[in-house]
Amino acid sequence: MVSLGRIRILELVEPGFFGGVLNHNVVVVEKGPSGGLMMIDTSLPMNLEKIELYLRAWGYFLEDVSDVVVTHWHHDHAGNASELRKLGARIYAHENEVEYLKSPPRYEIAYNDVKDELKVSEEEFKSTVERIAHLEYDPVTVDVPLKGGEVLSGFRVLHVPGHTRGHIALFDGNFLVTGDAVRGVGKLTPPLRFFSWNYAEALDSFRILTSLPYSVIIPYHGEVVTRW
Numbered sequence: 001m002v003s004l005g006r007i008r009i010l011e012l013v014e015p016g017f018f019g020g021v022l023n024h025n026v027v028v029v030e031k032g033p034s035g036g037l038m039m040i041d042t043s044l045p046m047n048l049e050k051i052e053l054y055l056r057a058w059g060y061f062l063e064d065v066s067d068v069v070v071t072h073w074h075h076d077h078a079g080n081a082s083e084l085r086k087l088g089a090r091i092y093a094h095e096n097e098v099e100y101l102k103s104p105p106r107y108e109i110a111y112n113d114v115k116d117e118l119k120v121s122e123e124e125f126k127s128t129v130e131r132i133a134h135l136e137y138d139p140v141t142v143d144v145p146l147k148g149g150e151v152l153s154g155f156r157v158l159h160v161p162g163h164t165r166g167h168i169a170l171f172d173g174n175f176l177v178t179g180d181a182v183r184g185v186g187k188l189t190p191p192l193r194f195f196s197w198n199y200a201e202a203l204d205s206f207r208i209l210t211s212l213p214y215s216v217i218i219p220y221h222g223e224v225v226t227r228w
C-alpha cells in the first residue's frame with residue numbers, strides 16, 4: 001500500500017495475463033461523498049479478502065467503504081463492487097456503463113487480431129481468454145449514474161470515452177486517476193486497441209487526460225507517475 005497525501009493505492013496483481021502479470025492500482029480516498037472511504041475501482045472478482053487485508057493494515061474494515069466509483073464495466077475494475085454494495089457502499093458509474101455492469105457482454109477476441117500488439121503465444125492467449133471467460137462475476141447495480149462534471153470528494157468526474165463508451169476518470173487538480181483511459185506499463189500509453197470500444201475516441205481521451213496539469217497520474221495498470 002502506498003500513501004500519497006489524501007489517497008492510498010492498494011496494488012493487486014493478476015497473474016496469467018497474456019503471458020505476464022498485470023497490476024491493478026485500486027485507489028482509496030478518505031471522506032467519500034457518503035462519509036466513509038471512497039474506493040475507485042475494485043479489482044477482479046475474488047480479491048475482496050486481499051482488499052480487506054490492505055484496509056485493515058490501515059485501520060479500516062470493508063464496511064468502512066461507503067462509496068465505490070467504477071471507471072468502466074470491465075471485470076478487473078468492477079469485480080468486487082457488488083460485494084461492497086452488499087456491505088453498504090453506494091456504486092457510482094457513468095450512465096453509459098449501467099447496462100454493461102448489470103449484464104456484461106462477452107469478450108470476442110481472435111488470436112490473429114491481437115498477436116502483434118500483445119506479442120503473446122497462442123497457448124498463453126487461449127489460457128488468458130479462458131480464464132477471463134470463466135470469472136465468477138456478480139452483476140453490479142449502479143446507485144448513482146453519472147454524466148461527467150460531478151464532483152465526488154473533491155474529484156471532478158471526466159467522461160473520457162473510447163476504451164468503453166462510458167469510461168470516466170477522476171481529477172482533483174493534483175491527482176489524476178485514469179482507469180484504463182491511460183495505461184502506465186513501461187510508459188504512459190493509450191489503452192490496448194483490441195480491448196477498446198472505439199480506438200479513435202480512446203486516443204482523443206488519452207491526449208486530453210495526459211495534457212491536464214496533474215502532479216500525480218495513476219493509471220489502473222502500470223506505474224504511478226509523479227511530476228514532483
Ligand SMILES: [Zn+2]
Pocket residue numbers: 072074163180195
Ligand atoms: Zn478496461
Ligand SMILES: [Zn+2]
Pocket residue numbers: 074076077180220221
Ligand atoms: Zn483494466
